[in-house]
Amino acid sequence: MKKSLYISLLIIGFQQLSAQNFTHRDSLQGGLRLERTCFDVQRYDLNLTINPDEKSITGYNQVTFKVIEPTQKIQLDLFDNMKVDSIVWNNQKLNYTRDYDAVFINFPQPIDQNSIEKLRFYYSGKPKVAKNAPWDGGFVFSKDDNKKDFIAVAVQGTGASLWYPCKDSQTDEPDNGATIKVAVPNGLMNVSNGRFTGSQDLGNGYTRWDWEVKNPINNYDITVNIADYVHIHDTYEGLDLDYYVLRENEEKAKQHFEADVKPMFACFNKKFGNYPFWEDGYKLVETPYLGMEHQSAVAYGNKYRKGYLGRDLSRSGLGMGFDFIIIHETGHEWFGNSITSKDIADMWIHEAFTTYSETVFIECQKGYEAAMKYINGQGFNVQNDRPVIGQYGVNNEGSGDMYYKGALLLNTLRHVINDDAKWWKLLHDYSEHFKKQIIDTDQVVAYFNEKSGMNLTPIFNQYLKTTQIPELVYKTDGNYFYYRWDNVNADFNMPVDIEYNRKKVRLYPTTQEQKIKLRKLKKSKSYQIFDNNFFIKLKEEL
Secondary structure (H helix, E strand, C coil): CCHHHHHHCCCCCCCCCCCCCCCHHHHHHHCCCHHHHCEEEEEEEEEEEEECCCCEEEEEEEEEEEECCCEEEEEEECCCCCEEEEEEECCEECEEEEECCEEEEEEEEEECCCCEEEEEEEEEECCCECCCCCCCCEEEEEECCCCCEEEEEECCCCCHHHCCCECCCCCCCCCCCEEEEEEEECCCEEECCCEEEEEEECCCCEEEEEEEECCCCCHHHCCCEEECEEEEEEEECCEEEEEEEEHHHHHHHHHHHHHHHHHHHHHHHHHHCCCCCHHHCEEEEECCCCEECCCCCEEECCCCCCEECCECCCCCCHHHHCEHHHHHHHHCCCECCCEEECCHHHCHHHHHHHHHHHHHHHHHHHCHHHHHHHHHHHHHHCCCCCCCCCCCCCCCCCCHHHCHHHHHHHHHHHHHHCCHHHHHHHHHHHHHHCCCEEECHHHHHHHHHHHHCCCCHHHHHHHHHCCCCCEEEEEEECCEEEEEEECCCCCCCCCEEEEECCEEEEECCCCCCEEEECCCCCCCCCEEECHHHCCCEEEECC
16 A cells, blocks of 8 residues: 555544454453443543553542343443452442453342442553554653643544443443543643533642533543643634643644634534534644544644645645644534444444535535535545445444545435435434434434435445445447446446536436437537546446
């Protein structure tokens, strides 16, 4: 693989996985056994101390949960390099067993259905350090230009239980939010999700910084960011905009964020519905890695450049008109944070829609033609190495094509529907209908089918479950245009548009050859196939 192409594939959250045999450990992390489904998390209350010199964590997570089925055992998760100090429920220390990263907790007697329970999970240890965050999960311990600690964490795909005990499954978010209270050495600040609720000097050289999230939040979005931050405050139509940046970048950040953030919210609020986490505000937090969609505390490390670290991943030139990390990662607030996939095998639900949000932003700013140029430029990055959907139940993401190929699928669906008013309403209503919900591919497909009034299932299946890009095979003979689909599933039913003599015609190819007469056709090339509206290949038979 060429180096330039490799770089272009390093999009936030994408963790390239080679073919593998899945193990018991994978099933423990990705599966849904009774010990996980018997309870529903209501709230996390984290209270931690992070020691930068030792690169260590000590503290607890208080887990409030509702019992769905009577049980005497539940599964929480904590990476096995971290120590379980004790687990306390009703002033009793509970027995537990560990199986890799799974912690099976035993209660002294069955706990009743519908009861609300609390336990405190005390732990300590040195969490995994990332070598290349955010693509491998872990902590980043670094220094700013003034030699002060600059620390952050990213764990998408790897698992939040890398650094705190939780029910590490995307199927369950704390319904009533979370508190994140983190003590760090004096002179540093911790910024986490939601609203700042106060700080306290603990008298031991550490200050605790307290944050609260009102909304449900997925596990990998809960975060810590530790540095000598300065705080910049702004608003947009009543929404609090807060920026936490390194002290040396304060003036640069003010100007840079102003250029993109407010135009972005004007676009996204209109196209996708209002920002879903209004109660928790919106933050950009500078990090020592490129970025991550941490809910209400978006990690920002694009070094105040346009594009993706100064590059245009679409090769169109249009990607240099905005800061990729601001637009892409904030798009995740709607797609990934508000609408969350049940299994990371369905991460295209996060990444396809979010990558498409970049095109939506360009269309808001520069119009339709520019948007089409941008999104078709992204097609150069599609690898077709593996299906977009991964293996369910084993913590396995599908191909990185979930980004570009997924976005091109959405652009294709827009042109299949062939009614922009209907398309924008569908996209807006989809965002609102599934707001703050955890869903799967079948639900997405069913919704698009219902609202479009079309059977789009074969199209979704083609692009998400196979590596084959539909190929329109065509030829002309006299005044006739012959056409058929190749490289498709037998039930593939996607139309395609052509134009001749200034007349646009919709064709409905199958795998069997069909023909239409092109009236007054004077030469074989006096027609146009709208392949930029559909993610397809063209093959002319001579």
